[in-house]
Amino acid sequence: MAVAIAVKARYLARLRELAGVELELIHVSIGATLGDVYDAARAKHPSLPDRGAVRGAVNLEFAGWDARITDGDEVAFIPPVSGGRP
C-alpha cells in the first residue's frame, strides 16, 4: 500500500468556481510540498490555473510552494486578492 497523507484543500473565490468544490481531501505522498498538493488538485480539476496565478496557504498562513505538508494540514488556494487602483 502506498504511504500517503491526507490534507484538506480549500478553493477560494474564482478557484472554487473553477474546481466546482470548496473543500475536499487530497492525498499526497509523505514529504509532499504545497506545490505537490496543488499539482494533485489540478490533476483532478484541469481548469485550475497554473501556480503563477495562485498563492498557497497552510493552516491559515501564506506559504511558499516548497512548504512541507503534514497529515491533517489544511491548505488553501488563493487567487489574487481584490486589489483596486491605489
Place this chain on the structure above:
Amino acid sequence: MRYDVTMDPIDPRELEAIVSHPGAGAICTFSGIVRDNSRGQSVTHLDYEAYAEMAVPQMKKIGQEIKDRWPEARVAMAHRTGHLEIGEVSVVVSVSCPHRAEAFEACRWGIDRLKDSVPIWKKEHAADGTFWIEGSEAKPAR
C-alpha cells in the same frame, strides 16, 4: 481594537471612536465605497467574499506592522462581505496618531497592505457580465 469581516453595514465613525483617545491629535480614516462604474462599464452591485478564518488574522498582522512602524498608532479595520449596493462602504481603515503626518502615512500603509494581502475578493456585476476582480484583472465568473 477592531479587526473584522462582517455582513453588516460598516459605520466609519464607529472605527474612529475605537482609535480615538486623548493623546491622538489626528485620526485618518479610509473608507472604500462601491462605485457605479468599472473598466468603462456601469456596475450594478458587488458581492464580496472572504476567507474569514484567514482574513481576520491577516488584518491583525497588518495592525501589528503599523504599530511596529508607528508605535503610537492605534488601528481599526473592517471589511464588508456579501451583497453591496452602489455607494455602500466596503472597507474602512482608521488610524489615530499624535500628529497628522504619521496618521496619513499609517492609514495609507494599512489600506495598501490590506488590498494586497487580505484574502477578500469582489465579484463585480456589470453591464457586460459578472467578473471576479483579481488585482488589475477582471475574470469572467461562472
